[in-house]
Amino acid sequence: MEGMRTCPTCGAHTLHRVVGEVTVPFRKTSIEVPNVTHDVCDSCGEEPMSTGEFDALQKRAVALAREAKGLLTPDEIRELRRVRGLSQRQLERVLRVGEKTVVRWEKGTVFQNAGSDTLMRLIRQDNDVLQALLTTRAAVADSRSRSSGAQRGQRNEHVR
Numbered sequence: 001m002e003g004m005r006t007c008p009t010c011g012a013h014t015l016h017r018v019v020g021e022v023t024v025p026f027r028k029t030s031i032e033v034p035n036v037t038h039d040v041c042d043s044c045g046e047e048p049m050s051t052g053e054f055d056a057l058q059k060r061a062v063a064l065a066r067e068a069k070g071l072l073t074p075d076e077i078r079e080l081r082r083v084r085g086l087s088q089r090q091l092e093r094v095l096r097v098g099e100k101t102v103v104r105w106e107k108g109t110v111f112q113n114a115g116s117d118t119l120m121r122l123i124r125q126d127n128d129v130l131q132a133l134l135t136t137r138a139a140v141a142d143s144r145s146r147s148s149g150a151q152r153g154q155r156n157e158h159v160r
């Protein structure tokens with residue numbers, strides 16, 4: 001048939017492009033992403049995706065979830081860094097999140113938790129908040145001692 005291709009799963013010549021809603025598993029729930037152009041096989045029901053298609057779909061799912069939670073967008077995070085003159089690494093230190101975390105937020109592959117979101121809004125709103133965070137002993141100690149992005153959560157902060 002016209003436009004049909006061979007399915008990589010079942011081998012039938014019934015693979016074709018459709019536009020529709022795709023359900024993406026997300027944390028403990030799932031997200032319905034509308035208007036996704038993707039392949040579907042009429043014989044086995046498989047919806048094979050390329051890595052590029054999968055990544056794009058994942059990003060849209062993350063964006064929908066972020067929007068539902070009312071969190072800052074990647075562009076808003078970039079803009080607040082620009083306004084406050086912070087590099088991605090500096091913002092990670094101020095928020096005390098792992099290395100490359102802000103990179104991933106700005107790429108849109110994951111989004112920040114509510115605590116980091118609130119802190120970023122405060123930093124955006126008031127430079128004094130940033131200055132206070134930059135001068136806390138914990139933040140200074142953190143930026144000196146952190147060696148790997150794998151170290152997160154409970155750490156020895158040398159603060160009583």
Ligand SMILES: [Zn+2]
Nearest residue numbers: 007010041044
């Ligand atoms: Zn198939």
